[in-house]
Amino acid sequence: MELVILGSGTGVPSLKRGSPAALIKAARQSILLDSGSGTLTRMLQAGVTYKDVDAILYSHIHPDHSADLVPLIFACKYQEDPRTKDLLIIGGMGFRDYFEGLRWVYGSSIEPQTFRIHIREVLTDEVEIGALRVTAIPLEHAPESVGYRVTSTQGKTLAYSGDTDYCPNIVELARGASILLLECSFPEGMKVKGHLTPALAGRIAQEAWCQRLCLTHFYPPCDHADIKKDCRNVFPGEVLLAEDMMRIRI
Numbered sequence: 001m002e003l004v005i006l007g008s009g010t011g012v013p014s015l016k017r018g019s020p021a022a023l024i025k026a027a028r029q030s031i032l033l034d035s036g037s038g039t040l041t042r043m044l045q046a047g048v049t050y051k052d053v054d055a056i057l058y059s060h061i062h063p064d065h066s067a068d069l070v071p072l073i074f075a076c077k078y079q080e081d082p083r084t085k086d087l088l089i090i091g092g093m094g095f096r097d098y099f100e101g102l103r104w105v106y107g108s109s110i111e112p113q114t115f116r117i118h119i120r121e122v123l124t125d126e127v128e129i130g131a132l133r134v135t136a137i138p139l140e141h142a143p144e145s146v147g148y149r150v151t152s153t154q155g156k157t158l159a160y161s162g163d164t165d166y167c168p169n170i171v172e173l174a175r176g177a178s179i180l181l182l183e184c185s186f187p188e189g190m191k192v193k194g195h196l197t198p199a200l201a202g203r204i205a206q207e208a209w210c211q212r213l214c215l216t217h218f219y220p221p222c223d224h225a226d227i228k229k230d231c232r233n234v235f236p237g238e239v240l241l242a243e244d245m246m247r248i249r250i
């Protein structure tokens with residue numbers, strides 16, 4: 001399984017960090033985790049096009065995580081090179097209504113002709129994507145927030161938080177994971193409700209006995225703090241700080 005960080009930032013524009021998105025490549029599947037603004041271009045850099053992605057897993061529908069959904073579907077309609085394989089889109093409760101709203105706004109621009117879109121809402125569910133097993137669990141951020149745990153055929157596991165505050169479910173999601181891709185929005189002393197700091201992120205990884213921890217979703221102040229040190233004070237395991245286009249073998 002390979003993880004490519006497409007965007008390690010937030011909704012705040014940054015030349016260094018794109019909006020949240022990551023790509024999982026495993027078992028001949030390409031799965032997007034969220035799709036913030038700029039994801040389509042970053043996908044090309046990662047060697048994946050709008051035609052290749054098999055599924056998109058949305059942690060929640062805040063614009064920094066979902067902005068490139070409409071551009072992705074619109075690109076799939078490009079007549080010279082249209083997408084033909086079906087696209088599975090998974091989101092938390094209410095995602096279907098959100099997508100209906102997009103249809104109401106964009107009409108035929110996002111109505112596929114050469115493939116089908118399958119929408120699936122999850123709460124605590126298990127979904128098969130090819131040979132991969134994906135489980136979802138609600139997290140503490142927005143009402144529709146869910147985290148995902150992707151298990152490969154070799155038993156490797158990646159847990160992804162999207163945005164979340166500390167809660168028992170994120171520890172459950174990350175339990176024993178090969179890698180936990182976890183938000184770390186703000187440095188110590190700048191905690192905001194619904195988000196994590198390095199020490200809280202470390203606490204989650206420690207309580208869940210994760211093998212590796214990769215922090216992402218950095219607001220600008222994070223780039224002026226020693227995030228890794230503050231996290232490693234709590235979690236002695238391997239800590240990675242996400243950068244755009246970072247590739248991680250799992």
Ligand SMILES: [Zn+2]
Binds near residue numbers: 011064
């Ligand atoms: Zn966010």
Ligand SMILES: [Zn+2]
Binds near residue numbers: 060141142163
């Ligand atoms: Zn959010």
